[in-house]
Amino acid sequence: MSTIEVKNLSVDFQTPKQTISAVKNVSFKVEAGEIFGIVGLSGAGKSTLVRTLNLLQQPTEGQILIDGKEITGLKGAELRKVRQKIGMIFQHFNLIENRTIFQNIEFSLKASGYPKEKRQERIDELLSLVDLRDKKDAYPNNLSGGQKQRVGIARALANNPEILLCDEATSALDVETTEEILKILEKINREMGLTIIFITHELEVAKRLFHRMAVMENGLIVELGNTFDIFANPQKEITRKLVGRFFNLAIPEEMTPTLANGKLLELRYQGGHTLDPLISEVSKTYDVFISIIHGKIEYIRNDMIGILLVYVTGSESQLEQAVQKLEQNVYSLRDLRQ
The missing domain is CATH 3.40.50.300 (P-loop containing nucleotide triphosphate hydrolases)
Incomplete structure:
Protein backbone atom coordinates (compact mmCIF):
# COMPACT_ATOMS: atom_id res chain seq x y z
CA MET A 1 0.00 0.00 0.00
CA ARG A 245 -28.51 17.76 -9.46
CA PHE A 246 -27.78 14.35 -7.99
CA PHE A 247 -30.68 14.50 -5.53
CA ASN A 248 -32.84 16.15 -8.22
CA LEU A 249 -35.55 17.55 -5.94
CA ALA A 250 -36.53 20.65 -7.88
CA ILE A 251 -40.20 21.63 -7.89
CA PRO A 252 -41.74 22.42 -11.30
CA GLU A 253 -42.48 26.13 -11.59
CA GLU A 254 -46.09 25.47 -12.56
CA MET A 255 -46.71 23.97 -9.08
CA THR A 256 -45.60 27.08 -7.20
CA PRO A 257 -48.91 29.01 -7.37
CA THR A 258 -50.73 26.06 -5.74
CA LEU A 259 -48.40 26.25 -2.73
CA ALA A 260 -48.97 29.90 -1.88
CA ASN A 261 -50.59 29.75 1.58
CA GLY A 262 -48.19 27.74 3.72
CA LYS A 263 -44.53 26.92 4.29
CA LEU A 264 -42.51 25.12 1.65
CA LEU A 265 -39.63 23.43 3.47
CA GLU A 266 -36.63 21.28 2.61
CA LEU A 267 -35.81 18.82 5.39
CA ARG A 268 -32.51 16.97 5.44
CA TYR A 269 -31.98 13.89 7.56
CA GLN A 270 -28.84 11.85 8.03
CA GLY A 271 -27.63 8.75 9.82
CA GLY A 272 -29.88 6.78 12.15
CA HIS A 273 -32.69 9.39 12.26
CA THR A 274 -33.37 9.19 8.52
CA LEU A 275 -36.16 6.65 8.98
CA ASP A 276 -37.80 8.21 12.08
CA PRO A 277 -41.57 8.91 11.63
CA LEU A 278 -41.14 12.65 12.27
CA ILE A 279 -43.81 13.90 9.84
CA SER A 280 -46.49 11.70 11.46
CA GLU A 281 -45.52 12.84 14.96
CA VAL A 282 -45.60 16.55 14.10
CA SER A 283 -48.93 16.37 12.27
CA LYS A 284 -50.50 14.57 15.26
CA THR A 285 -49.05 16.97 17.86
CA TYR A 286 -49.91 20.24 16.10
CA ASP A 287 -52.98 21.38 14.21
CA VAL A 288 -51.22 21.48 10.85
CA PHE A 289 -51.44 19.63 7.56
CA ILE A 290 -48.19 18.33 6.07
CA SER A 291 -48.05 17.29 2.42
CA ILE A 292 -44.96 15.52 1.13
CA ILE A 293 -44.14 17.04 -2.25
CA HIS A 294 -40.98 15.10 -3.00
CA GLY A 295 -38.60 12.81 -1.15
CA LYS A 296 -35.53 10.67 -1.52
CA ILE A 297 -33.21 8.51 0.57
CA GLU A 298 -29.67 7.89 -0.66
CA TYR A 299 -27.04 5.56 0.75
CA ILE A 300 -23.55 7.07 0.81
CA ARG A 301 -21.50 3.91 1.31
CA ASN A 302 -23.07 2.62 4.57
CA ASP A 303 -24.73 5.84 5.78
CA MET A 304 -28.06 7.35 4.82
CA ILE A 305 -29.10 10.83 3.74
CA GLY A 306 -32.77 11.65 3.39
CA ILE A 307 -34.32 14.76 1.82
CA LEU A 308 -37.98 15.71 1.95
CA LEU A 309 -39.75 18.67 0.40
CA VAL A 310 -42.89 19.31 2.44
CA TYR A 311 -45.74 21.83 2.29
CA VAL A 312 -47.09 22.77 5.74
CA THR A 313 -50.31 24.71 6.34
CA GLY A 314 -52.15 25.78 9.48
CA SER A 315 -52.69 28.77 11.76
CA GLU A 316 -49.72 31.04 12.26
CA SER A 317 -49.02 29.93 15.86
CA GLN A 318 -49.41 26.21 15.14
CA LEU A 319 -47.35 26.54 11.99
CA GLU A 320 -44.52 28.25 13.87
CA GLN A 321 -44.44 25.53 16.57
CA ALA A 322 -44.53 22.75 13.99
CA VAL A 323 -41.63 24.25 12.07
CA GLN A 324 -39.60 24.59 15.30
CA LYS A 325 -40.27 20.94 16.12
CA LEU A 326 -39.21 19.85 12.65
CA GLU A 327 -36.04 21.93 12.83
CA GLN A 328 -35.07 20.40 16.19
CA ASN A 329 -35.27 16.86 14.79
CA VAL A 330 -33.61 17.07 11.38
CA TYR A 331 -30.04 17.72 10.28
CA SER A 332 -31.08 20.90 8.51
CA LEU A 333 -34.26 22.76 7.58
CA ARG A 334 -34.52 25.35 4.83
CA ASP A 335 -37.47 27.54 3.95
CA LEU A 336 -37.47 27.46 0.16
CA ARG A 337 -39.24 30.83 -0.03
CA GLN A 338 -36.54 32.73 1.85
Whole structure:
Protein backbone atom coordinates (compact mmCIF):
# COMPACT_ATOMS: atom_id res chain seq x y z
CA MET A 1 0.00 0.00 0.00
CA SER A 2 1.22 3.49 -0.81
CA THR A 3 0.44 7.03 0.27
CA ILE A 4 0.36 9.90 -2.22
CA GLU A 5 0.90 13.51 -1.28
CA VAL A 6 0.48 16.41 -3.68
CA LYS A 7 1.89 19.79 -2.65
CA ASN A 8 1.16 23.10 -4.39
CA LEU A 9 0.86 21.46 -7.80
CA SER A 10 0.21 23.54 -10.92
CA VAL A 11 0.05 22.63 -14.60
CA ASP A 12 0.21 25.31 -17.29
CA PHE A 13 -0.18 24.88 -21.05
CA GLN A 14 1.41 27.43 -23.34
CA THR A 15 -0.38 28.49 -26.52
CA PRO A 16 0.85 31.07 -29.04
CA LYS A 17 -1.46 33.66 -27.49
CA GLN A 18 -1.75 32.78 -23.81
CA THR A 19 -0.90 30.55 -20.88
CA ILE A 20 -3.71 28.22 -19.83
CA SER A 21 -3.66 27.16 -16.16
CA ALA A 22 -5.26 23.71 -16.06
CA VAL A 23 -4.34 22.93 -12.44
CA LYS A 24 -3.72 25.70 -9.91
CA ASN A 25 -1.75 25.25 -6.69
CA VAL A 26 -3.47 21.99 -5.69
CA SER A 27 -2.60 20.15 -2.47
CA PHE A 28 -4.06 16.94 -1.00
CA LYS A 29 -3.02 13.63 0.53
CA VAL A 30 -4.32 10.12 -0.18
CA GLU A 31 -3.84 7.58 2.58
CA ALA A 32 -2.60 4.04 1.93
CA GLY A 33 -5.45 1.69 1.00
CA GLU A 34 -7.94 4.53 0.48
CA ILE A 35 -10.36 5.01 -2.40
CA PHE A 36 -10.06 8.73 -3.10
CA GLY A 37 -12.23 10.47 -5.67
CA ILE A 38 -11.81 13.69 -7.62
CA VAL A 39 -15.11 15.08 -8.89
CA GLY A 40 -15.90 17.99 -11.18
CA LEU A 41 -17.49 19.10 -14.39
CA SER A 42 -15.76 18.78 -17.77
CA GLY A 43 -12.83 21.16 -18.00
CA ALA A 44 -12.28 21.32 -14.24
CA GLY A 45 -8.74 19.92 -14.57
CA LYS A 46 -9.39 16.40 -13.21
CA SER A 47 -7.75 14.39 -16.01
CA THR A 48 -4.73 16.68 -16.15
CA LEU A 49 -4.27 16.34 -12.41
CA VAL A 50 -4.51 12.54 -12.33
CA ARG A 51 -2.03 12.22 -15.21
CA THR A 52 0.57 14.09 -13.19
CA LEU A 53 0.52 11.38 -10.53
CA ASN A 54 2.50 9.00 -12.75
CA LEU A 55 4.13 11.87 -14.66
CA LEU A 56 2.32 11.20 -17.93
CA GLN A 57 1.79 14.95 -17.56
CA GLN A 58 4.73 16.89 -16.16
CA PRO A 59 3.68 19.50 -13.60
CA THR A 60 4.81 23.09 -14.05
CA GLU A 61 5.30 23.59 -10.32
CA GLY A 62 4.87 21.66 -7.09
CA GLN A 63 5.69 18.26 -5.66
CA ILE A 64 4.30 14.72 -5.85
CA LEU A 65 5.45 12.36 -3.11
CA ILE A 66 4.81 8.61 -3.05
CA ASP A 67 5.53 7.06 0.35
CA GLY A 68 7.36 10.26 1.20
CA LYS A 69 9.67 10.18 -1.84
CA GLU A 70 9.41 12.99 -4.35
CA ILE A 71 9.00 11.72 -7.92
CA THR A 72 8.62 14.91 -9.95
CA GLY A 73 12.31 15.06 -10.91
CA LEU A 74 12.73 11.38 -11.78
CA LYS A 75 13.72 10.26 -15.27
CA GLY A 76 14.77 7.11 -17.11
CA ALA A 77 15.08 3.89 -15.10
CA GLU A 78 14.07 5.56 -11.81
CA LEU A 79 10.83 6.86 -13.33
CA ARG A 80 10.05 3.48 -14.94
CA LYS A 81 10.50 1.81 -11.56
CA VAL A 82 8.01 4.19 -9.93
CA ARG A 83 5.51 3.74 -12.77
CA GLN A 84 5.53 -0.02 -12.24
CA LYS A 85 3.93 0.71 -8.85
CA ILE A 86 1.13 2.69 -10.52
CA GLY A 87 -1.52 1.06 -12.72
CA MET A 88 -3.90 3.16 -14.82
CA ILE A 89 -7.38 2.54 -16.24
CA PHE A 90 -8.64 4.79 -19.05
CA GLN A 91 -12.10 5.91 -20.13
CA HIS A 92 -11.80 4.45 -23.64
CA PHE A 93 -9.97 1.24 -22.66
CA ASN A 94 -6.85 1.81 -24.85
CA LEU A 95 -6.63 -1.84 -25.91
CA ILE A 96 -4.57 -2.96 -28.91
CA GLU A 97 -7.25 -3.96 -31.40
CA ASN A 98 -5.20 -6.45 -33.47
CA ARG A 99 -4.02 -8.42 -30.44
CA THR A 100 -5.94 -10.94 -28.35
CA ILE A 101 -6.91 -10.26 -24.77
CA PHE A 102 -4.07 -12.55 -23.66
CA GLN A 103 -1.61 -10.58 -25.81
CA ASN A 104 -2.90 -7.22 -24.55
CA ILE A 105 -2.10 -8.18 -20.98
CA GLU A 106 1.14 -9.91 -21.96
CA PHE A 107 2.28 -6.64 -23.57
CA SER A 108 2.33 -4.98 -20.13
CA LEU A 109 4.24 -7.90 -18.63
CA LYS A 110 6.82 -7.85 -21.44
CA ALA A 111 7.33 -4.11 -21.06
CA SER A 112 8.20 -4.53 -17.39
CA GLY A 113 10.50 -7.52 -17.91
CA TYR A 114 8.17 -10.02 -16.23
CA PRO A 115 9.68 -13.55 -16.52
CA LYS A 116 8.43 -15.23 -19.71
CA GLU A 117 7.87 -18.61 -18.04
CA LYS A 118 5.51 -17.03 -15.47
CA ARG A 119 3.38 -14.94 -17.84
CA GLN A 120 0.79 -17.61 -18.65
CA GLU A 121 0.04 -18.21 -14.97
CA ARG A 122 -0.11 -14.48 -14.22
CA ILE A 123 -2.46 -13.73 -17.12
CA ASP A 124 -4.78 -16.60 -16.14
CA GLU A 125 -4.81 -15.25 -12.58
CA LEU A 126 -5.70 -11.73 -13.75
CA LEU A 127 -8.42 -12.88 -16.13
CA SER A 128 -9.94 -14.99 -13.35
CA LEU A 129 -9.99 -11.91 -11.11
CA VAL A 130 -12.12 -10.02 -13.65
CA ASP A 131 -14.10 -13.13 -14.69
CA LEU A 132 -12.83 -13.28 -18.29
CA ARG A 133 -10.76 -16.48 -18.50
CA ASP A 134 -12.93 -17.72 -21.37
CA LYS A 135 -12.12 -14.57 -23.41
CA LYS A 136 -8.33 -14.75 -23.45
CA ASP A 137 -8.19 -15.71 -27.17
CA ALA A 138 -10.84 -13.15 -28.19
CA TYR A 139 -10.05 -9.77 -29.77
CA PRO A 140 -11.25 -6.44 -28.29
CA ASN A 141 -13.81 -5.93 -31.10
CA ASN A 142 -15.59 -9.10 -29.91
CA LEU A 143 -16.10 -7.76 -26.38
CA SER A 144 -18.70 -5.47 -24.84
CA GLY A 145 -17.68 -2.15 -23.30
CA GLY A 146 -17.80 -3.60 -19.80
CA GLN A 147 -15.66 -6.58 -20.81
CA LYS A 148 -13.12 -4.25 -22.42
CA GLN A 149 -12.89 -2.25 -19.22
CA ARG A 150 -12.41 -5.44 -17.21
CA VAL A 151 -9.48 -6.26 -19.51
CA GLY A 152 -8.22 -2.74 -18.82
CA ILE A 153 -8.35 -3.47 -15.08
CA ALA A 154 -6.53 -6.79 -15.53
CA ARG A 155 -3.84 -5.08 -17.61
CA ALA A 156 -3.45 -2.28 -15.05
CA LEU A 157 -2.90 -4.89 -12.31
CA ALA A 158 -0.44 -6.98 -14.35
CA ASN A 159 2.68 -5.86 -12.49
CA ASN A 160 1.21 -5.88 -8.98
CA PRO A 161 0.93 -2.10 -8.57
CA GLU A 162 0.32 -0.47 -5.21
CA ILE A 163 -1.64 2.46 -6.69
CA LEU A 164 -4.44 2.38 -9.27
CA LEU A 165 -5.43 5.53 -11.18
CA CYS A 166 -8.87 5.53 -12.84
CA ASP A 167 -9.50 8.25 -15.43
CA GLU A 168 -13.29 8.38 -15.95
CA ALA A 169 -13.21 4.57 -15.98
CA THR A 170 -17.02 4.17 -16.06
CA SER A 171 -18.10 7.15 -18.17
CA ALA A 172 -18.50 5.09 -21.37
CA LEU A 173 -20.54 2.36 -19.63
CA ASP A 174 -24.21 1.82 -18.85
CA VAL A 175 -25.55 1.72 -15.28
CA GLU A 176 -25.47 -2.06 -14.81
CA THR A 177 -21.98 -2.41 -16.28
CA THR A 178 -20.74 0.48 -14.14
CA GLU A 179 -21.97 -1.39 -11.06
CA GLU A 180 -19.98 -4.48 -12.13
CA ILE A 181 -16.80 -2.41 -12.51
CA LEU A 182 -17.29 -0.70 -9.14
CA LYS A 183 -17.71 -4.08 -7.43
CA ILE A 184 -14.44 -5.28 -8.97
CA LEU A 185 -12.64 -2.13 -7.81
CA GLU A 186 -14.05 -2.52 -4.29
CA LYS A 187 -12.85 -6.13 -4.25
CA ILE A 188 -9.37 -5.10 -5.42
CA ASN A 189 -9.19 -2.40 -2.75
CA ARG A 190 -10.44 -4.72 -0.02
CA GLU A 191 -8.43 -7.83 -0.86
CA MET A 192 -5.23 -6.35 -2.29
CA GLY A 193 -5.10 -3.13 -0.30
CA LEU A 194 -4.52 -0.99 -3.39
CA THR A 195 -4.71 2.77 -3.05
CA ILE A 196 -7.21 3.92 -5.70
CA ILE A 197 -7.63 7.42 -7.12
CA PHE A 198 -10.73 7.73 -9.29
CA ILE A 199 -11.77 10.82 -11.23
CA THR A 200 -15.33 11.25 -12.46
CA HIS A 201 -18.15 13.70 -13.09
CA GLU A 202 -20.69 11.05 -11.99
CA LEU A 203 -21.86 11.53 -8.42
CA GLU A 204 -23.52 8.11 -8.52
CA VAL A 205 -20.01 6.64 -8.67
CA ALA A 206 -18.77 8.98 -5.95
CA LYS A 207 -21.43 8.07 -3.40
CA ARG A 208 -21.07 4.36 -4.15
CA LEU A 209 -17.27 4.03 -4.08
CA PHE A 210 -15.26 6.84 -2.50
CA HIS A 211 -14.03 7.00 1.09
CA ARG A 212 -13.04 10.64 0.67
CA MET A 213 -13.34 13.05 -2.24
CA ALA A 214 -12.19 16.37 -3.62
CA VAL A 215 -14.30 18.69 -5.78
CA MET A 216 -12.51 20.57 -8.56
CA GLU A 217 -13.56 23.73 -10.38
CA ASN A 218 -11.45 25.76 -12.83
CA GLY A 219 -8.25 23.93 -11.88
CA LEU A 220 -8.72 24.38 -8.12
CA ILE A 221 -9.75 21.97 -5.38
CA VAL A 222 -12.61 23.89 -3.80
CA GLU A 223 -13.83 21.27 -1.32
CA LEU A 224 -12.19 18.23 0.26
CA GLY A 225 -13.46 15.77 2.85
CA ASN A 226 -15.34 12.64 3.80
CA THR A 227 -17.75 11.64 1.02
CA PHE A 228 -20.77 11.44 3.32
CA ASP A 229 -20.08 14.89 4.80
CA ILE A 230 -19.78 16.48 1.36
CA PHE A 231 -23.09 14.99 0.21
CA ALA A 232 -24.83 15.84 3.47
CA ASN A 233 -23.54 19.38 3.85
CA PRO A 234 -21.84 20.80 0.73
CA GLN A 235 -20.04 24.06 1.45
CA LYS A 236 -19.21 25.56 -1.95
CA GLU A 237 -21.57 26.68 -4.68
CA ILE A 238 -20.31 24.20 -7.29
CA THR A 239 -20.63 21.34 -4.79
CA ARG A 240 -24.17 22.39 -3.88
CA LYS A 241 -25.05 22.41 -7.59
CA LEU A 242 -23.55 18.97 -8.19
CA VAL A 243 -25.22 17.46 -5.14
CA GLY A 244 -28.50 19.23 -5.96
CA ARG A 245 -28.51 17.76 -9.46
CA PHE A 246 -27.78 14.35 -7.99
CA PHE A 247 -30.68 14.50 -5.53
CA ASN A 248 -32.84 16.15 -8.22
CA LEU A 249 -35.55 17.55 -5.94
CA ALA A 250 -36.53 20.65 -7.88
CA ILE A 251 -40.20 21.63 -7.89
CA PRO A 252 -41.74 22.42 -11.30
CA GLU A 253 -42.48 26.13 -11.59
CA GLU A 254 -46.09 25.47 -12.56
CA MET A 255 -46.71 23.97 -9.08
CA THR A 256 -45.60 27.08 -7.20
CA PRO A 257 -48.91 29.01 -7.37
CA THR A 258 -50.73 26.06 -5.74
CA LEU A 259 -48.40 26.25 -2.73
CA ALA A 260 -48.97 29.90 -1.88
CA ASN A 261 -50.59 29.75 1.58
CA GLY A 262 -48.19 27.74 3.72
CA LYS A 263 -44.53 26.92 4.29
CA LEU A 264 -42.51 25.12 1.65
CA LEU A 265 -39.63 23.43 3.47
CA GLU A 266 -36.63 21.28 2.61
CA LEU A 267 -35.81 18.82 5.39
CA ARG A 268 -32.51 16.97 5.44
CA TYR A 269 -31.98 13.89 7.56
CA GLN A 270 -28.84 11.85 8.03
CA GLY A 271 -27.63 8.75 9.82
CA GLY A 272 -29.88 6.78 12.15
CA HIS A 273 -32.69 9.39 12.26
CA THR A 274 -33.37 9.19 8.52
CA LEU A 275 -36.16 6.65 8.98
CA ASP A 276 -37.80 8.21 12.08
CA PRO A 277 -41.57 8.91 11.63
CA LEU A 278 -41.14 12.65 12.27
CA ILE A 279 -43.81 13.90 9.84
CA SER A 280 -46.49 11.70 11.46
CA GLU A 281 -45.52 12.84 14.96
CA VAL A 282 -45.60 16.55 14.10
CA SER A 283 -48.93 16.37 12.27
CA LYS A 284 -50.50 14.57 15.26
CA THR A 285 -49.05 16.97 17.86
CA TYR A 286 -49.91 20.24 16.10
CA ASP A 287 -52.98 21.38 14.21
CA VAL A 288 -51.22 21.48 10.85
CA PHE A 289 -51.44 19.63 7.56
CA ILE A 290 -48.19 18.33 6.07
CA SER A 291 -48.05 17.29 2.42
CA ILE A 292 -44.96 15.52 1.13
CA ILE A 293 -44.14 17.04 -2.25
CA HIS A 294 -40.98 15.10 -3.00
CA GLY A 295 -38.60 12.81 -1.15
CA LYS A 296 -35.53 10.67 -1.52
CA ILE A 297 -33.21 8.51 0.57
CA GLU A 298 -29.67 7.89 -0.66
CA TYR A 299 -27.04 5.56 0.75
CA ILE A 300 -23.55 7.07 0.81
CA ARG A 301 -21.50 3.91 1.31
CA ASN A 302 -23.07 2.62 4.57
CA ASP A 303 -24.73 5.84 5.78
CA MET A 304 -28.06 7.35 4.82
CA ILE A 305 -29.10 10.83 3.74
CA GLY A 306 -32.77 11.65 3.39
CA ILE A 307 -34.32 14.76 1.82
CA LEU A 308 -37.98 15.71 1.95
CA LEU A 309 -39.75 18.67 0.40
CA VAL A 310 -42.89 19.31 2.44
CA TYR A 311 -45.74 21.83 2.29
CA VAL A 312 -47.09 22.77 5.74
CA THR A 313 -50.31 24.71 6.34
CA GLY A 314 -52.15 25.78 9.48
CA SER A 315 -52.69 28.77 11.76
CA GLU A 316 -49.72 31.04 12.26
CA SER A 317 -49.02 29.93 15.86
CA GLN A 318 -49.41 26.21 15.14
CA LEU A 319 -47.35 26.54 11.99
CA GLU A 320 -44.52 28.25 13.87
CA GLN A 321 -44.44 25.53 16.57
CA ALA A 322 -44.53 22.75 13.99
CA VAL A 323 -41.63 24.25 12.07
CA GLN A 324 -39.60 24.59 15.30
CA LYS A 325 -40.27 20.94 16.12
CA LEU A 326 -39.21 19.85 12.65
CA GLU A 327 -36.04 21.93 12.83
CA GLN A 328 -35.07 20.40 16.19
CA ASN A 329 -35.27 16.86 14.79
CA VAL A 330 -33.61 17.07 11.38
CA TYR A 331 -30.04 17.72 10.28
CA SER A 332 -31.08 20.90 8.51
CA LEU A 333 -34.26 22.76 7.58
CA ARG A 334 -34.52 25.35 4.83
CA ASP A 335 -37.47 27.54 3.95
CA LEU A 336 -37.47 27.46 0.16
CA ARG A 337 -39.24 30.83 -0.03
CA GLN A 338 -36.54 32.73 1.85
